[in-house]
Amino acid sequence: MNSDNTLPSQSAAGSTGAAKRLIAHNADRTPWYVYAAVLAFGVAAPFIFPAYTTQIAFLWMMILFALTWDIVGGQMGYNSLGNIFFFGAGMYISAVVQVGLFTDVATYTSARGGEQLVLDYGDFFFSLGLGTIVAAVGCVILAILLGLIVLGLRGPYFAIGTLGVALSARELAGTWELIGGGSGIAMPVYPGQPDEKSLVFYTAFLVLAILTFIAVRWLYSTRFGLAINAIRDDEDKAEAMGIHTMRHKLAAWSVSAFFLGMSGAIFGNMTGFVEPLEVAFPVATFGIFMVVMALLGGKGTLWGPVIGATLFHIVKEVTWTYLLGWQWVALGLLIIVNVVFFQEGIMGWMQRKWPERFGITVDQRMSASQSGKEGGQ
Amino acid sequence: MFDNIGLLTLAPVLNVQLLLDGLFIGAIFVLAAYGLALVWGVMNVKNLAQGEFVIMGGYLAWHLSTLGIHPIASLPIVIAIMFAFGWALYVLIIKWVVSRELFTSLLATFGIALVIQQGLNLAYGPEVRTAESGLTTHALFGGIVTVAEIKIVSFGLCALLAATVILFMKTSRMGQAIRATAQDARAAKIMGIDTEQVYAFTYALNAAICGAAGVLVSMIWVIQPFYGIPHSIRSFVIVTAAGLGNIPGVIITGLGLGMAEQYAGFVLGAEFQQATVVTLLVLVLIWKQIQAARHRQVVQ
Numbered sequence: 001m002n003s004d005n006t007l008p009s010q011s012a013a014g015s016t017g018a019a020k021r022l023i024a025h026n027a028d029r030t031p032w033y034v035y036a037a038v039l040a041f042g043v044a045a046p047f048i049f050p051a052y053t054t055q056i057a058f059l060w061m062m063i064l065f066a067l068t069w070d071i072v073g074g075q076m077g078y079n080s081l082g083n084i085f086f087f088g089a090g091m092y093i094s095a096v097v098q099v100g101l102f103t104d105v106a107t108y109t110s111a112r113g114g115e116q117l118v119l120d121y122g123d124f125f126f127s128l129g130l131g132t133i134v135a136a137v138g139c140v141i142l143a144i145l146l147g148l149i150v151l152g153l154r155g156p157y158f159a160i161g162t163l164g165v166a167l168s169a170r171e172l173a174g175t176w177e178l179i180g181g182g183s184g185i186a187m188p189v190y191p192g193q194p195d196e197k198s199l200v201f202y203t204a205f206l207v208l209a210i211l212t213f214i215a216v217r218w219l220y221s222t223r224f225g226l227a228i229n230a231i232r233d234d235e236d237k238a239e240a241m242g243i244h245t246m247r248h249k250l251a252a253w254s255v256s257a258f259f260l261g262m263s264g265a266i267f268g269n270m271t272g273f274v275e276p277l278e279v280a281f282p283v284a285t286f287g288i289f290m291v292v293m294a295l296l297g298g299k300g301t302l303w304g305p306v307i308g309a310t311l312f313h314i315v316k317e318v319t320w321t322y323l324l325g326w327q328w329v330a331l332g333l334l335i336i337v338n339v340v341f342f343q344e345g346i347m348g349w350m351q352r353k354w355p356e357r358f359g360i361t362v363d364q365r366m367s368a369s370q371s372g373k374e375g376g377q
Numbered sequence: 378m379f380d381n382i383g384l385l386t387l388a389p390v391l392n393v394q395l396l397l398d399g400l401f402i403g404a405i406f407v408l409a410a411y412g413l414a415l416v417w418g419v420m421n422v423k424n425l426a427q428g429e430f431v432i433m434g435g436y437l438a439w440h441l442s443t444l445g446i447h448p449i450a451s452l453p454i455v456i457a458i459m460f461a462f463g464w465a466l467y468v469l470i471i472k473w474v475v476s477r478e479l480f481t482s483l484l485a486t487f488g489i490a491l492v493i494q495q496g497l498n499l500a501y502g503p504e505v506r507t508a509e510s511g512l513t514t515h516a517l518f519g520g521i522v523t524v525a526e527i528k529i530v531s532f533g534l535c536a537l538l539a540a541t542v543i544l545f546m547k548t549s550r551m552g553q554a555i556r557a558t559a560q561d562a563r564a565a566k567i568m569g570i571d572t573e574q575v576y577a578f579t580y581a582l583n584a585a586i587c588g589a590a591g592v593l594v595s596m597i598w599v600i601q602p603f604y605g606i607p608h609s610i611r612s613f614v615i616v617t618a619a620g621l622g623n624i625p626g627v628i629i630t631g632l633g634l635g636m637a638e639q640y641a642g643f644v645l646g647a648e649f650q651q652a653t654v655v656t657l658l659v660l661v662l663i664w665k666q667i668q669a670a671r672h673r674q675v676v677q
Contacts, residue, residue: 079480079483079484081483081487149663149666150662152666152669152670153662153665153666155479155480156423156479156480156482156483157617157662157665157666159480159483160423160483160613160617160658160662161658161659161662164610164655164658164659164662165659167606167610167655168652168655168656168658168659171648171649171651171652171655172652172656174648175646175648175649175652182648284491288487288491291484295484325499326495326499328491328495328498329491329492329495329496329499331491332488332489332490332491332492332495333488333492334488335484335485335487335488335491336470336485336488336489336492339481339484339485339488340470340473340474340481340485341473343477343481
């Protein structure tokens with residue numbers, strides 16, 4: 001059911017004796033009807049549940065978040081806390097491009113939303129498409145530049161460093177007057193009806209999530225996937241085996257940034273308003289959600305992030321409104337429980353429970369002797 | 378953007394104000410950073426809830442002050458409460474994290490931070506608070522420089538607390554056990570040290586130190602449920618820049634950070650004060666990485 005048939009390593013400290021002996025071959029064994037069912041749900045959902053179109057669009061975005069986080073965090077073992085940076089950067093890039101196509105950005109933002117940008121269909125979709133593409137390319141460039149700096153950091157320093165990047169982007173965006181500072185930029189107004197608008201953005205997120213899934217599924221089945229797994233398991237050894245680690249790390253981070261940038265651009269247009277603290281760089285919400293979702297589903301697996309994101313989003317949407325302010329406390333508790341007591345995630349647990357269903361062959365001989373050794377320690 | 382820089386040369390006395398304020402604030406940063414260095418060095422837990430402990434201590438002092446207890450008198454009470462709180466956290470959560478991979482502790486303590494800040498928000502609301510100490514403010518240099526008495530008192534308390542903790546670590550039985558565990562946990566265990574208890578004590582001590590720092594913050598500055606993150610980041614900046622187990626380094630970096638922040642806030646504008654801290658963190662990490670790269674080159 002997944003492309004990566006090694007179990008995610010439980011710890012870097014080397015307690016993965018049994019897991020390391022699993023034989024990896026990167027065939028995606030998901031039956032075709034799972035894909036068909038997901039696709040059918042994706043296409044039919046806005047017509048079956050028209051009231052929840054936006055909610056389900058968010059679900060696709062959450063799946064995209066978890067998938068992109070897992071490229072670097074799960075498959076490569078570089079746990080980033082600041083991937084949300086690319087979301088916000090993409091949003092701002094697209095905003096500047098889209099507004100800049102029709103008017104002067106500085107005067108537009110200094111009017112503080114005093115003037116609205118009303119476009120016709122052709123102009124709107126042209127600006128949306130162009131903004132999204134420029135955002136994606138811009139985020140890849142940013143990922144490479146930043147990656148040269150932060151991807152040299154390892155372990156907790158990487159996590160803190162990326163968190164620092166996201167937080168400083170958030171603070172600095174709030175002080176940059178050209179992009180509206182703390183009061184933000186109003187995006188071009190969608191020319192049609194609200195129902196039609198939500199359907200358009202639903203489709204955009206559905207297509208984007210599917211593209212992301214196809215891209216990571218293909219990536220994990222190639223030599224590249226094996227290489228980043230090798231970096232996760234032991235970076236120094238991977239380097240000694242001749243893998244150009246920095247190049248692989250940059251590539252993986254760029255893929256992540258590419259899709260996050262596009263999702264940011266579309267999200268900005270969907271919300272209609274870009275502002276640094278809550279919309280563009282929500283470090284403590286979306287930024288942490290993506291980590292929690294990937295962990296919940298099982299990091300380092302293909303389907304884990306999808307399952308985790310779906311479960312998390314449904315639970316969040318159902319319970320959020322009933323918790324009356326306690327939702328954030330609940331989120332914190334969920335993170336703690338998930339990280340401390342259930343780190344393998346749903347997919348990791350299922351793979352351990354029924355390895356044969358995932359095409360994992362456990363080498364009994366080796367794992368027995370390994371566990372014997374571990375027991376003796 | 379740099380409007381105020383001329384002001385500093387026109388009225389050099391203003392520098393005195395900034396340096397003094399930086400010193401008073403920096404002393405508190407040193408306390409929290411020392412606590413972080415302690416848990417990081419002894420049990421390898423990167424405590425992202427550091428700033429939340431500080432703010433929680435501040436709120437306890439504020440709450441006690443509404444009950445009529447002077448903030449300075451509440452210091453021992455807050456220390457005791459935070460110590461117990463830290464111990465409870467250790468037994469409930471941190472215990473399971475100590476021997477795990479590094480990211481686990483980071484994310485688990487992030488979860489703790491989230492629970493604390495949101496809990497404080499629910500309990501006390503998002504208003505900015507200050508625990509009133511009732512001490513006067515002195516004006517120097519004809520009113521250009523103002524020094525609040527409470528800041529001097531807090532600086533003294535900081536020094537007293539730091540000296541107590543350092544003495545405790547150097548001389549007491551528990552302090553020796555903590556240092557032994559930091560050096561080699563397995564060897565310490567063989568020598569008959571209950572490392573489990575040492576870990577619990579260390580984490581609780583850290584919470585207590587942060588709580589004490591929080592009391593001082595609530596007196597000389599402001600507290601708000603969401604002001605914890607900058608405090609955590611400051612601690613990380615100081616500890617990463619100074620290195621573990623380097624007490625003079627932590628003190629100098631902490632005081633330096635306090636002053637740098639005051640200058641950045643004055644020269645660039647108050648909105649840049651937060652950005653300065655975070656940017657400094659990134660810069661320190663980059664510098665660390667360049668060092669590591671050079672080290673790797675030497676090894677090659």
